[in-house]
Structures are given as structure tokens and as C-alpha cells.
Amino acid sequence: MSDRVVIDGAEGEGGGQIVRSSLTLSLVTGRPISLRNIRARRNNPGLQRQHLAAVKAAAAIGDADVRGADVGSSSLDFTPRVVRGGDHTFEIGTAGSTTLVAQTVIPALLTAPEPSTLRIEGGTHNPLAPPFEFLDACYLPLLRRLGPRVSAKLVKHGFFPRGGGRIEVRIDPTEELRPFDLLERGAPRTSEVKAIVAGLPRHIADREVRTVCEELGWPPLSALVEEARAPSKGNVVWARLDFENLSELCVAFGRLGVPTEEVAREVVAQVLRYQSHSAPVGEHLADQILLPLGLAVWRNGRQSGDDQAKATATFRTGPLSDHTRTHIELLRSFLEIAIQVEGDHTGEEIAIRIG
Numbered sequence: 001m002s003d004r005v006v007i008d009g010a011e012g013e014g015g016g017q018i019v020r021s022s023l024t025l026s027l028v029t030g031r032p033i034s035l036r037n038i039r040a041r042r043n044n045p046g047l048q049r050q051h052l053a054a055v056k057a058a059a060a061i062g063d064a065d066v067r068g069a070d071v072g073s074s075s076l077d078f079t080p081r082v083v084r085g086g087d088h089t090f091e092i093g094t095a096g097s098t099t100l101v102a103q104t105v106i107p108a109l110l111t112a113p114e115p116s117t118l119r120i121e122g123g124t125h126n127p128l129a130p131p132f133e134f135l136d137a138c139y140l141p142l143l144r145r146l147g148p149r150v151s152a153k154l155v156k157h158g159f160f161p162r163g164g165g166r167i168e169v170r171i172d173p174t175e176e177l178r179p180f181d182l183l184e185r186g187a188p189r190t191s192e193v194k195a196i197v198a199g200l201p202r203h204i205a206d207r208e209v210r211t212v213c214e215e216l217g218w219p220p221l222s223a224l225v226e227e228a229r230a231p232s233k234g235n236v237v238w239a240r241l242d243f244e245n246l247s248e249l250c251v252a253f254g255r256l257g258v259p260t261e262e263v264a265r266e267v268v269a270q271v272l273r274y275q276s277h278s279a280p281v282g283e284h285l286a287d288q289i290l291l292p293l294g295l296a297v298w299r300n301g302r303q304s305g306d307d308q309a310k311a312t313a314t315f316r317t318g319p320l321s322d323h324t325r326t327h328i329e330l331l332r333s334f335l336e337i338a339i340q341v342e343g344d345h346t347g348e349e350i351a352i353r354i355g
Contacts, residue, residue, distance in 0.1 A: 003031065004031065004032045004033065004034055005022075005025075005026070005031050005032070005033045005034070005333075005334060006033075006034045006036065007022050007033060007034070007035050007036070007330070008036055008037050009035050009036060009037045009038040009039060009040065009074075010037040010038075010039075010040035010041055011326070011329075012322065012325065012326030012329060012330075013322040013323050013325075013326045014039060014040065014041045014042070014326075015039060015042065015323075016039065016048075016050070016051045016054075016100075017287075017323055017326065017327070018035070018038075018326065018330065019035060019038060019039075019047070019051050019054065019055070019076070020051075020054050020100060020103070020104045021291055021327060021330055022035060022078075022330070022334075023054060023055065023058040023078060023104055024058070024103075024104055024105070024107050024108060024291060025291075025295075025330070025331075025334045025335070026058075026062070026064075026078055026080055027058055027061065027062045027064075027080050027083055027105070027107075027108035028083075028107060028108050028111075028295055029298075029334070029335070030080060031334075032077070032078060032079035032080070033076075033077070033078050034075070034076070034077050034078075035068075035075060035076040035077075035078070036074070036075050037074060037075075038051075038073065038074050038075065038076060039051075039074075040074065045072075045074060046071070046072040046073050046074045047068075047069070047070065047071060047072065047073045047074075047076065048071065048072075048096075049071060049092065049093060049094050049096055050092060050094065050096025050097060050100070050101075050122075052069055052070075052071065053090060053091075053092040053093070053096055053101050053122065054100065054101050054104040054105075055069050055076065055078070056069070056090065057088070057090045057101050057104060057105050057120075058078070058080075058104055058105055058108075059078070060088055060090070061083055061084055061085075061088060061105050061108060061109065061112075061116075062080035062081065062082070062083050062084075062108065063080070063081040063082055063084060064078055064079055064080040064081060065077075065078075065079040065081075066078050066079075083108050083109065083112050084112065084113075084114075085109055085112040085113065085114035085115055085116035085171070085173065086114060086115075086116060086117075087116075087117045087119075088105075088116065088117070088118050088119070089118075089119040089120075089121075090118070090119070090120045090121070091120075091121045091122070092120070092121060092122030092123070092163060093122070093163075094122060094123070094161070094162075094163050095122060095123035095126055095158060095159065095160040095161050095162060095163035095232070096122045096123055096126070096163065097122065097123050097126040097128070097129030097130075098120040098121070098122045098123060098124055098132070098158070098165060098166070098167045099124070099126075099129055099130050099131070099132060099134070099135045099167070100129045100130075101120050101122070102118060102120055102135065102152075102167065102169055103130075103135070103139070103288065105118065106118075106143070106150065106169065106171065107291060107292050107295055109171045109173060110143065110146065110147075110148045110150070110171065110173055110174065110177060110292070110295075111148075111173050111174065111175065111176075111177065111299070112171075112173045113173075114173070115170070115171060115172045115173065116169075116170070116171040116173070117168065117169070117170050117171075118167075118168065118169040118170075118171070119166065119167075119168050120166070120167050120168075120169070121158075121163070121164070121165065121166045122158060122163045122164075122165060123158045123159065123160060123163040123165060124154060124156070124157055124158045124159075124165035124166070124167055125157060125158065125159050125165070125196070125234060125236045125253070126159075126160060127160070127253040127255075130284060130288070131236060131238070131249075131251055132152070132154045132167055133194075133238060133240070133249060133251075134249045134251065134284070135152055135167075136152050136154075137240060137242075137247045137249055138246065138247050138248065138249055138282075138285050139285065139288055139289070140152060141246065141247065142182070142246065142285075142289050142292070143292055145178070145180050146174075146177045146178055146179070146180070146292060146293075146296050147174040147176060147177055147178050148171060148172060148173050148174045148177075149170075149171070149172040150169065150170070150171050150172075151169070151170050152167060152168065152169045152170075153167065153168045153169075154166075154167055155167060155168055156229075156230070157196070157198055157228040157229070157230040157234070158230055158231065158232075159198055159230050159231075159232045159233065159234025159236075160232060160234065161232055162231040162232040163231070163232070164230065164231035164232070165230065176299070176300075177292075177295065177296035177299050177300065178296065178300075178311075179293060179296040179297050179300060179311045179312065179313035179354070179355070180293075180313060181313060181314045181315065182245060182246065182280055182281060182289075182314075182315040182316070183280070183314065183315065183316050183351075184245060184278075184280055184316075185243040185244070185245055185246065185278070185280040186243045186244025186245035186246075186280075187243065187244045188241070188242070188243055188244075189242040189243060189244065190222075190242045191218060191222055191239065191240065191241050191242065192222045192223070192224060192239070192240050193209045193212040193213060193216075193218065193222060193223050193224070193237070193238070193239045193240075193267070194209065194223070194224040194225070194226065194237070194238060194240070195208040195209050195224075195225055195226075195235070195236070195237040195238075196225075196226045196227075196228050196234070196235065196236050196237075197225075197226075197227055197228070197234070197235050197254075198227075198228040198229065198230035198232070198233055198234045198235070199230065199232070199233035199234070200233050200234075200235055200254075202225065202227055204235055204254065204260050205225040205226070205227075205235070205237070206225055207260045207261060207264070208235075208237040208254075208260055208261075208263060208264040208267075209223035209224070209225060209237065209264075210223065211260075211261045211264035211265065211268075212237065212239055212264050212267050212268055215264075215265065215268045216239070216268060216271060216272075234253075234254070235253065235254030235263070236251065236252070236253050236254070237251070237252055237253075237254070237263060237264060237267055238250060238251040238252070238267060239267050239268075239270075239271050241271070241274070243280070245280060246280055246281070246285075248274055248282045248285070250267050250270035250271045250274065250282075251267065251270075252264070252266035252267045252270075273318075274318075276348075277318055277348050277349050278316075278349070279316040279317050279318050279349045279350070280315070280316055280317075281315050281316060281317040281318075282317070282318070283317070283318055283319070283321050283324075284321075285317075286315070286317040286318075286320070286321075286324050286352070287321060287323045287324040287327055289315070290324065290327045290328065290331065290352070290354075291327065291331065293313040293315070293354055294313075294331040294335055294337060294339070294354050295335075296311075296313065297310075297311055297312060297313055297337055297354045297355040298335045298337055300355075301337070301355065310355060311355060312353060312354060312355035313353075313354045313355060314351060314352065314353040314354070315351075315352055316349060316350065316351050316352075317349075317350050317352065318348060318349060318350065319348060319350065320341070320350055328341065328352075331354075337354060337355055338353075338354075338355060339352065339353070339354050340352070340353040
């Protein structure tokens, strides 16, 4: 494929995800893209610094020609040449999410001709993005099921507004991606709750983990507290549920003026919502795993050349977010693959079949 794809950035959820996913798909397929009306409905429309970090990262690994990569730009033309592995360092310069930059380029590096090491500096715990622990515990294990070896390390915490954190990701690629189904959680294994404070009193984290454990009926031994060092003050608390086939992380961030116990109860509410149905893939993970699974199905179809041999991937999740619906439409149009969405009579459990 070499024909340019024109994408309206105001469609669907209309945010930065369209930019990042379009860059990923361009890298993997080799198709140039033209993004228009970028984030047009947002209060601060156009590309912001955190989006530019993803653009620059994608350009670096794809040796791409880029036009419109400026703060506030509403249009972007991106023409990749060839994806290169190796060592890459990317500095966001703000508390923009390191994990979102990583997720922009990791799928393209899963089948690169050589291994890669990514060092990304910025925000590691950003309220508007998956924290590092979600990347490490929920997202990367599913990527490893596709075939490549991928691991990540948190080097330094970074909270809003200064960031200053750092993560490192190692990718040992594979020539073939293996699509898979994810229909059941499998047997429950362990559960834990953890709170981190940076530059704030420890009792905040102590109260958060105590509240989560008490309201969920979890033993105190499952609670962990960490006092981190970071350029900005910060607080995050999460509950992790490990199953045979995957892990789910329910996360909340402390904010000025919000009582500590209320932050903890946000985590409790997420856990109870996840436990209210049996679908394995949570709301945020559904959005994030769609693209790698779609790429695996697409590559498998191109490599097999036989309609009867083409693989599919199916997973079960809860009600779809606007992000996920936008992702589905983008994958359908960009990769020209079938994606079927089927729900039960309650609308609480959804099956997504790719291919």
C-alpha cells in the first residue's frame, strides 16, 4: 500500500488518539497520511507538545518526512520510509504521557528488522493516560502473546505538571505476529492495592489503601505504599486484579480539593464495575489492544495469501467507549479489515471479532 490516507481528526472522539493511532498505522503499512482538523473540537485545538512528542518519535523510527509538526497545527502530513529499530531516546519536555508515546511506536517495532530500546522522558503517571503500571501489567503481556518479547522498566516517576520521569522499553521483534482470542479471564490469581505519594505525606497513601481494602473486603496484606521522589508532587492509587489470562488495573489520581477517601472510592467503583460482568477485557485495555490485534490479523492475511487460512482475533469486553468506537472505524478504513461488534441483550458485554 502506498496511496495516501486522508483522516479527519475531528471525527469520532476527536482527540489525540486519532493522531497517535494514525501514525502507528502509517508506520506499519508504509502508507503516508494526511491528518486534517486535528483536535478541532477541543478547547485547545491542534497539536500540543505531548502530541508532537509522538509525531517526532514516529518520524524517528520511520525515517519519515513530516510537514505541519508545530504546536497548534491543525494539519499534518506524514510519509514514512522504513521502520528502524535500535536505540531511541525521546524527551517530551512536559508531563505528557510517556506510555502514550511508547504505544505509538511499539506496534511498528514488533516486527522491525532489529531489536529496539526506547528511553522516553516525561510523565509516567498522568491522569489522562495509562500509568506505567498499566502498560507493564496489562498491555505488554498481551503483546508478548503475539510473539515478540517486550519488557518495560520505570526508571523515575514523573507527575503533572513538571513530568521529569523516565521509562525504558526493550523490544525483541518477531517476523510473524500470532493473533489470539481472549474470551475468558481464567482462574483468579492475586489481587493487590497500591498507592504512591511523591512530595506528599505518607498518611495519604496509607488511608487510600486502607479504604480500598476495607470496602472491597481485601486483606491488609494485599496493600502496598510507596514514597517516590519526583520533580512534582503527585499521588496515584490503584487496584490490580490478576487472572490466568490477563490483568486489570483500576486507577485513580489524587487531586487538590478531593478528599483522600473519595479518591480511593473511585478505585473501588471501578473494581466493582469490572466485577459486575464476566468479560475479561476492561474498557481501557479494549481500546489499547484493538490496534495490535488488528495489525496481527492484517499481517497474517497478507502473509498467507489464502482467504481460507486467514486468522482472526476475538475478545470480550464491556460497553464500548467513544475511544474504542473511533479506533474500530479507523482500523476498518485504514487496514480494510472486517471488525464485527456483537452485544448481549443487556448491552453490558460485547464481543469484538477482527478479521
